[in-house]
Amino acid sequence: MTPPPTHTFVCPECRRSIEVDDAMRATLLETGCVVCGAPVTEEDVGGAPAMS
Numbered sequence: 644m645t646p647p648p649t650h651t652f653v654c655p656e657c658r659r660s661i662e663v664d665d666a667m668r669a670t671l672l673e674t675g676c677v678v679c680g681a682p683v684t685e686e687d688v689g690g691a692p693a694m695s
């Protein structure tokens with residue numbers, strides 16, 4: 644079993660930390676923080692997917 648790819652989103656405004664998958668990551672980038680509505684950048688959601 645392979646765990647789904649996740650990213651750790653840390654809001655620059657409210658400092659809330661949330662584990663998100665790729666779909667949620669895209670939603671955050673599009674609509675902003677789900678908690679406080681602050682704009683979200685690529686850096687806030689863990690940057691590029693981890694490649695090994």
Ligand SMILES: [Zn+2]
Pocket residue numbers: 654655656657658659676677678679680681
């Ligand atoms: Zn926030």
